[in-house]
Amino acid sequence: MPDTEPPQDPTQRYPRPEFPQQEQEHPGRTAPMDPPPDHGEDSYRGHGLLLDRKAVVTGGDSGIGRAVALAFAREGADVLLTFLPEEEREAEETARLVEQAGRRAVSVVCDIREERECRALVEKAVSEFGRIDVLVNNAAYQMSQPDGIAAISTSQFDRVVRTNLYGMFWLCKAALPHIPAGGSIINTTSVQAYKPSPHLLDYAMTKGAIVTFTQGLAQMLASDGIRVNAVAPGPVWTPLIPATMPDTTEFGKQSPLGRPAQPAEMAPAYVFLASPNASFITGEIMNATGGTPLP
Template sequence: MTMNDARSSQDPTTAHPRPDFPDQNQEHPGWTGPMDPPPDHGEDSYRGSGLLEGAKTVLTGGDSGIGRAVALAFAREGADVLFTHLPEEADEARETVRLVEDAGRTAIAFPCDIREEERCREVVGRAVNEFGRIDVLVNNAAYQMSQPDGIGAITTEQFDRVVRTNLYAMFWLCKLAAPHIPSGGSIINTTSVQAYKPSPHLLDYAMTKGAIVTFTQGLAQMLVEKGIRVNAVAPGPVWTPLIPATLPDTAEFGKQAPMGRPAQPAEMAPAYVFLASRHASFITAEVMNATGGTPLP
């Protein structure tokens, strides 16, 4: 189903590809091109209606997957987008830039590794220099690596990378960006179904996603008096390059969801648009679950 068909009735369990998928594995960080089926970011379907007209936005991990879908949707809703990506993801980032610019908005691709505080400081500084303010900060970048052999196989190096990418960077970016977010602005963090139903082979990743829920709820109470809303989106399984790059078996990915399939990135983007928009003006400290039917607290 495309966004153009949204008013018509269609079974959501069959609206997008279902497993079994071809077996496919990639080196981290993974690439969109080789994926089969190809991810849908909303290129041919998302239609904007001015919900974010003139908004200045910062997005981490915007080169592919959910990040690319959010960048595309924000741009088609009228927002300018500065997004981060790893230096090795430059080719992926160029496609996101193209999509944003084709929507008539400004796109700034910022190559960096947000595990370092100084890089986060540079991201915020560049956004303020270019835009003058930050209306919406989307903390989306994350790292995971499956370890089916359990906690004993999680090295300190892996643990450090997961925590610094998923938590430290979010903390730093929120701390640095908050003084530049005007009243009416918002922060949106990406947590996960893993926060509530952790998979043993993703123990360290799931731990950080649980922490993001707590961080979101606490920061929301801290910033509400300044008129800044803080919310999160909790995706279930989503078909992105992170999957073939970090999981050993992709054939049945998403089959565990009640809908029997993974989400496409395009199905996540509307949640971020809603939370960033004026339609969510009375919503803060909330987690929007987009899990394909997995019940969460």
């Protein structure tokens, strides 16, 4: 954000529901979304907080991942980002934004549901950068099922758990030998971890597990000088919403601020947790829920 920008009413800063009803096939694309998501393209201003850091951001092609990759680059970091084959064009745009900031962008196709691909991803990051200073476990899968548990198939359950939990576990395990003291891991959990929506039961379950994993791993790695934290977003306007939710017209209206967040509003939390300014913060969950009270 420009230093001279005047204070703004957070309830009015970005579009508020009702939004047009819109549907996309998973994993969704940014371009057709109405209103278009803001990743900080025209607003995020770096201050050298991550100068010459080497970062890995899973799910960096769009949404929160794109906003984090952009912010990290403008703070001085080189970024390796992952995407699925069908997300290649989205990933190209994120890479362009990173390079426009004067930093290296490495885009890697990776299905984090497969352990071998997670190991290969870490090897690629080390071969490109020599080390991993920041690992952001952001990639996730959800699919709304308004009919509840009876409608959640075993294949959906397996995909949600393997994407949201197995991938995070494997990446942390493989990356740790390459994260130096002073490095950090940042996981993406959710308001769903504390206030689960019945139609997102399987997704919410995994987000609760991410909270526990974050807090446990933080204690394990504290003596090594590696910090582990997580960000818990509330509703955020990303391609995952029209691709997985049956009704987009009132998305985010339930938050006390009366609207969903934009990806650009999530990125500063990740920057802070990755930066030296958070040197005494580990095992914490930074809630960015638009005012929804959490434990």
